[in-house]
Amino acid sequence: MADDKKIAAYMCKGCGLGERLDVDELKVIAEREGRVDMVREHDFLCSEAGVQLIQNDIDSEDVTNVAICACSRRSKTEAFNFENVAVARGNLREGVIWARPDTDEARELTQEMAADYVRMACFESKFSNAPKSSGEQSRIDNVLVVGGGMTGMTAAIEIARAGYKATIVEKTGTLGGHLAEVWKDIPDRSPYADPVDTGVAAMIAAIESDARVTVHLNSTVTRTSGAPGRFAADISTESGSTTTENFGAIVQASGYKDYDAHQLPELGYGKTPDVVTQAELEKLAREADGGPIHRPSDGKEITSVAFVQCAGQRSDKKGHLPYCSGVCCMASIKQAMYFKDNNSDIDTTVIYTDLRTPGAPGEDFYRSGQKKGVVFTKGTVHEVVVGSGAHSVKFKDLILDEDAEMAVDLVVLATGQVPNSGPDMEQISEDKEAAKEAGEEYVEVPVESILNLDYRQGPDIPQLANGFTDSHFICFPYETRRTGIYTAGPVRRPMDSAQAKEDGTGAAMKAIHALEDAAQGRAAHPRSGDLSFPQFRKEGCTQCKRCTVECPFGAINEDEDRYPQFNEARCRRCGTCMGACPVRVISFENYSVETVGQQIKNVEMPDEFDEKPRILVLACENDAYPALDMAARNGNHYSEFSRVIPVRCLGSINTIWITDALNSGYDGIILMGCRKDDDYQCHFVRGSYLANARMSKIDDTLSQLNLEPERVATCEVAITDVERAPKLINDMVETVAKVGMNPFKF
Amino acid sequence: MSDIVASNETIVVVGGGISGMTSALEAAECGKQVILIEKNPSLGGRVAQLYRYFPKMCHPTCGMEINLRRARYNRNLRILTMAEVTEVTGKSGDYSLRVLLKPRFVNENCTACGECEKVVEAEFGDEFNYGMSRRKGAYLPYNMAYPQRYVIDERIIGTEDAGKAKDACRYDAIDLDMQAEEIELKAGAIIWATGWQPYDASRIQPYGYDRYQNVITNVEFERMADPQGPTGGRLVRPSDGEEARKVAFIQCAGSRDRNHLRHCSRICCMSSLKQARYVREAFPEDGMVDIYYIDIRAIDRFEDFYKKIQEDEKVSFIKSKVASIIKDKEDNPVLQGVDTEGGNRYETSYDMVILATGMQPSINREAFPIDIVINQDGFIEPDEKNGAIFASGSAADALDVNRSVQHATAAALRAIQVVNKTAGAGV
Amino acid sequence: MMSINTVMVEKYRNNFLREVEANVEEGEWVKMCMQCGVCAGSCPLGDAWEHPPQEIFMMIRAGKREDVLTSDSMWMCTSCYNCIVRCPRELPITHIMHGLAHYARRLGIQPKNNPTQWFCDVFWNNMMKKGRVNELKLGLSLYFKNGFLSGIKESLKNAGLGLNMVKARRMSPMDFFGGHGVKDISGLQKMIKKAQELEADRIDRHGG
Structure with a gap:
């Protein structure tokens, strides 16, 4: 700890704190036990005058570390948002007086609780430093866009329009992707009635004339290294030449592949050229260019066509896609219009189970299709029998509840989109494990990587399900597990071109956001703006690599000497590395093994026979901690024996805190984090999962100490658990009453 | 300002x-x-x-x-x-x-301590709970409301309550003269x-939202499911507070309909699937859900969710736009219509019916x-x-x-x- | 000469939907149905229909010409308009049902001995006599439909209603002796004849 720190504690007397607590005593505690340099009180600390009091001390008294003993860190945040000082918040309002009943009997222990929170705040502040960016970063205003389809082209154009540069790397020889193969597009503007021009040519022209956009055709990204603000990508051409360029951020718009319809022999694919996929029909339509569409087998003008929806989709059969591609209903309507607009006498039937044409555009387009005479039949097709003249589509008519048959010239299979997302490292390692367990040799199926990241955690963005790249999905759809790399378009979820354009624009926004963040050393989502970053004491490091393995964001590489290399711009500041480190050499300026450890240590530990247990609660700051705040606000009281410390993520919990707490006499410990399964809610993706894995080993420690395992509980707590969270604490008090006090109190 | x-x-x-x-x-x-x-x-x-x-x-x-x-x-x-x-x-x-x-009648001094709320007596329908509960004339709109500042309801201005609220505030945060x-x-x-706002369900005349207490909307049901909501998270019939164990969802209630909203509101299928889970989680033994639909629009990854619900034998899907709702003697809503898959006529009674009302911009x-x-x-x-x-x-x-x-x-x-x-x- | 039915079969081959669009009043709406079934559920006589409207629309699309046109379902429609009011696609279902019934009759393949059809004939003939409906005679002919004895029974059963109508001046017993007519009955008849000619001509053109 540097000596030039000056620590000040501030006691607020507002919101009933002055009445419920003996603030004078708390001041003494802050001074004597908290060992701060200065203590002040105020009747209304968050008022302009109160805030000014603190600011004056910072400005003229050279206060560097502040402990504000008032309300929760979630309240009055704007008022206490001081720059260039370390701020700790002692939660006396939500955490103490609101969490306890206002009765004379409760008064003494409530005061004890408050005294501990004052001690904790003083020590947290003392061991924190105001975070400053490291200077590792730079500002590169060029964004790498991988993929030159609709999504990638849109992203590049939009990035350029905002004044930044974009570089498209496209594997094929032309821009436009799938959409360039399409005759016409689904309309993306009201009245959503007719197929429209794809706009691809205009976009290519816009890109070619834009000096801010560079295009590499017939090229792939063969290596990506670095971090946001300093990515370096090797761009290699087919002929083998490679250039390396630097980028501030990356948009991955690698799109989709068409589902291989050869897996659908029952639907006649491969048996006759007259059974085609939607993509193949586009080719026929382009050849016809508004004229009559001819049948591939014999060139006959097509007079009847059936569209088979969900071909090889929404199905659990092997080789089928379990999901719905979401665009095929609209695409079939559009393609049926190709026929109808040319000649309304052509029979077009769409056989579907659920017609999925959502939103205003979807419903309008469906109606327009019907108006043009496209027939919609709710049914499931089980077979297409290839005939010499017409082909027979056999299906179950679900409305008329009977087996039916339809003779048509052409059958179009609405097959789905398969994401082009590179190898799924997690699946591969699972498969390897499984093969090993079964005693079989693992045969790797080579999948081309998209980004070739030189990250220790694998060459591509992790996937969640069905090959689509993982994202937080609901609230923060763009957040991947690789900072500064945003996936957009059908690699993220199946989608049509209108959605791809929106998605490409959104990803462009995120990429710009990321490079601006990186330039200033600010964290990306969810701790946006946080300037702290992981620092590590190399001397102590044993090169165990746990931090590199456990980092949910692939931020940590190894340097030449096999030490962790943190790449702070990739770091999301969750602290999982800090939690993982067995030798505790990783820390953040304002969040470290010390800032929390000191809080744990400085809680006053009553004697074993005082009947005053101590329950340590380590609560996820985003969910469990707010739940406890709200519980207190609503008058859901919880035990006066609890001491709650917010943590950035359960993943940041270092087991030393648990061991130390047990050794110093805490009677019970509760870890409150987020849900961790496939539907994880942890905003650091795997933090909660990792904490659970680590805590499963804490039983050894407990048995070494001869302590009961039920003293330590890891719970999933959601932000809505306003009633349950206090109950968990109270339950632990009861558990302690049953198993007895921890004998290690000193 | x-x-x-x-x-x-x-x-x-x-x-x-x-x-x-x-x-x-x-x-x-x-x-x-x-x-x-x-x-x-x-x-x-x-x-x-x-x-x-x-x-x-x-x-x-x-x-x-x-x-x-x-x-x-x-x-x-x-x-x-x-x-x-x-x-x-x-x-x-x-x-x-x-x-x-x-005017909010509360300035930035407010600490959300809640003293004003304690002394004010007037109560109004709570907008946050779509009027399913009451709130005071001085209130914090909801638990996580931000800015975390109280509001004095305009309707108590000039009443005794307003003065009481002002007197209760120790931080000079209440300014009744705010204009x-x-x-x-x-x-x-x-x-x-x-x-968006939920489509006004009372305009769907045959469903009797305005006449039958046990016909509610999906947004109301959502509040009901919330432990912080008007029923404390209990899924109950508004008519008698009894648990609603047999529940029907009516899809496209006001959407995909030339008489109401022409567009598909996109979210209602998934929302009902989710709410079906609320029912099944609340009553794992005997909770029963029927979903009346035209097309289930569970696009892309949502299909997994749909499949999981389909696997639950206590949840059924009926392809039918319900024709009308009547009420029986026990206040049970009775749904009438025809299952278009096979053409079977139904007249089924439920504890409660939830209208999957659409999104009106x-x-x-x-x-x-x-x-x-x-x-x-x-x-x-x-x-x-x-x-x-x-x-x-x-x-x-x-x-x-x-x-x-x-x-x-x-x-x-x-x-x-x-x-x-x-x-x-x-x- | 081929029957008009055979002509139509020949002309539209398997495309019954197109046949309906061209020949049935409001038939072009059939394709707009999205199979929600609200019409089927809303029909007060729903139980009496073998195929409710939405199913008929699906049958038309599926080319079930024979089943649809010989069905007595659309003859069940009492024009309550519940279906039209509720149809989310604004299909004029009532009109389509009547159109289908009418078309079936034109083709001569409507179900025989259908009471609705019989009543329509009686109504038409009754009205064409004087240009106005003679309600007394219309009622009586309905009661006496199945012979004299049952006619007497039916009439006695409804005597009270008849008396009330007379009291309320909704019906006059004098109608039995002729009743009121329109001023220019021959003009009306001429007009109807012309309309029938136009209709026949239209059918010839489409059907021929």
Whole structure:
């Protein structure tokens, strides 16, 4: 700890704190036990005058570390948002007086609780430093866009329009992707009635004339290294030449592949050229260019066509896609219009189970299709029998509840989109494990990587399900597990071109956001703006690599000497590395093994026979901690024996805190984090999962100490658990009453 | 309010729901000056009123906590609540807005200590719970309300209650003389994120929402499922407070219907699947759900969710638009109609019926403050004529949360492009 | 000469939907149905229909010409308009049902001995006599439909209703002796004849 720190504690007397607590005593505690340099009180600390009091001390008294003993860190945040000082918040309002009943009997222990929170705040502040960016970063205003389809082209154009540069790397020889193969597009503007021009040519022209956009055709990204603000990508051409360029951020718009319809022999694919996929029909339509569409087998003008929806989709059969591609209903309507607009006498039937044409555009387009005479039949097709003249589509008519048959010239299979997302490292390692367990040799199926990241955690963005790249999905759809790399378009979820354009624009926004963040050393989502970053004491490091393995964001590489290399711009500041480190050499300026450890240590530990247990609660700051705040606000009281410390993520919990707490006499410990399964809610993706894995080993420690395992509980707590969270604490008090006090109190 | 500094490089975001917050935060975190204007006393919009999200069954307030944290720490973002845009003039890169600020009667001194609420006696229907519960005349709109400041209901001004509230406040936070005021703002670009409102179910005459107590809407059911909601999370019949174990969902209640909303509201299928799970989780033994639908629109990954629900033998799907609802002697709603798959007529009684009402865009075409292109369904069209007024989220189409956020992120960039151009950085 | 039915079969081959669009009043709406079934559920006589409207629309699309046209379902429609009011696609279902019934009759393949059809004939003939409906005679002919004895029984059963109508001046017993007519009955008849000619001509053109 540097000596030039000056620590000040501030006691607020507002919101009933002055009445419920003996603030004078708390001041003494802050001074004597908290060992701060200065203590002040105020009747209304968050008022302009109160805030000014603190600011004056910072400005003229050279206060560097502040402990504000008032309300929760979630309240009055704007008022206490001081720059260039370390701020700790002692939660006396939500955490103490609101969490306890206002009765004379409760008064003494409530005061004890408050005294501990004052001690904790003083020590947290003392061991924190105001975070400053490291200077590792730079500002590169060029964004790498991988993929030159609709999504990638849109992203590049939009990035350029905002004044930044974009570089498209496209594997094929032309821009436009799938959409360039399409005759016409689904309309993306009201009245959503007719197929429209794809706009691809205009976009290519816009890109070619834009000096801010560079295009590499017939090229792939063969290596990506670095971090946001300093990515370096090797761009290699087919002929083998490679250039390396630097980028501030990356948009991955690698799109989709068409589902291989050869897996659908029952639907006649491969048996006759007259059974085609939607993509193949586009080719026929382009050849016809508004004229009559001819049948591939014999060139006959097509007079009847059936569209088979969900071909090889929404199905659990092997080789089928379990999901719905979401665009095929609209695409079939559009393609049926190709026929109808040319000649309304052509029979077009769409056989579907659920017609999925959502939103205003979807419903309008469906109606327009019907108006043009496209027939919609709710049914499931089980077979297409290839005939010499017409082909027979056999299906179950679900409305008329009977087996039916339809003779048509052409059958179009609405097959789905398969994401082009590179190898799924997690699946591969699972498969390897499984093969090993079964005693079989693992045969790797080579999948081309998209980004070739030189990250220790694998060459591509992790996937969640069905090959689509993982994202937080609901609230923060763009957040991947690789900072500064945003996936957009059908690699993220199946989608049509209108959605791809929106998605490409959104990803462009995120990429710009990321490079601006990186330039200033600010964290990306969810701790946006946080300037702290992981620092590590190399001397102590044993090169165990746990931090590199456990980092949910692939931020940590190894340097030449096999030490962790943190790449702070990739770091999301969750602290999982800090939690993982067995030798505790990783820390953040304002969040470290010390800032929390000191809080744990400085809680006053009553004697074993005082009947005053101590329950340590380590609560996820985003969910469990707010739940406890709200519980207190609503008058859901919880035990006066609890001491709650917010943590950035359960993943940041270092087991030393648990061991130390047990050794110093805490009677019970509760870890409150987020849900961790496939539907994880942890905003650091795997933090909660990792904490659970680590805590499963804490039983050894407990048995070494001869302590009961039920003293330590890891719970999933959601932000809505306003009633349950206090109950968990109270339950632990009861558990302690049953198993007895921890004998290690000193 | 004269301290609001705005220029033609400012981005104004209208609407503080998930879309508006997303647009505002993305732009502000990129260094732009952003003013977020919200009509209600607090941010959060419809999302704050949801208990859980499909398909992860997680809690919207969790993401909101993150967004609020982002908002609290961001110095580029200015939030105006109880504010409405009344007029917009100008053009891309140079707009003037008139904004009406309604009085909250509570100033920034408020610590949300809640003393005023304790002394006020008057009660009103709680908007947050769609009127299913009562709140005081001095209130915090909901647990996570931000700004975390109380509101004095205009209806108690001039009553004894108002004086009591003022006397109870120790921080000089209650100002009963606060007046509505109109301010003028400059902006380079405007993001319109006014979202949606539930379609008025009482207009669907055959379903008797206005006549039968045990016919409720999906948004009301959502509040009911919330442990912090009007029933403490208990799924009960409004008529007698008995548990609703046999429940029907009527899809497209007001959507895909020329008599009501022409468009498909997109979210209602998934929302009912999610709410079916509420019922099954509350009553694992004997909870029973029937979903009456035209097409189940569980697109892409949502299909997994749909499949899981289909596997539950206590949940049935009936392809039928329910024709009408009558009521039996026990106040049970009885659904009448024909199952179109096979043509079977049904007349089935339930403990409670939930109408999956649609999303009506909160845009008043006639009273929009400036002339822009609004389509026949009431959504903003992405049209060049709109200049630098960009729709965000369900002001543009019926969107679910993740599509809204996606759309809102794109909207932020469109606004940034304009102000960057104004600042001379763009093309 | 081929029957008009055979002509139509020949002309439209398997495309019954197109046949309906061209020949049935409001038939072009059939394709707009999205199979929600609200019409089927809303019909007060729903139980009496073998195929409710939405199913008929699906049958038309599926080319079930014979089943549809010989069905007595659309003859069950009492024009209550519940279906039209509720149809989310605004299909004029009532009109389509009547159109289908009418078309079936034109083709001569309607179900025989259908009471609705019988009543329509009686109604028409009754009205064409004087240009106005003679309600007394219409009622009586309905009662006496199945012979004299049952006619007496039916009449006695409804005597009270008849008396009330007379009291309320909704019906006059004098109608039994002729009743009121329109001023220019021959003009009306001429007009109807012309309309019938036009209709026949239209059918010839489409059907021929």
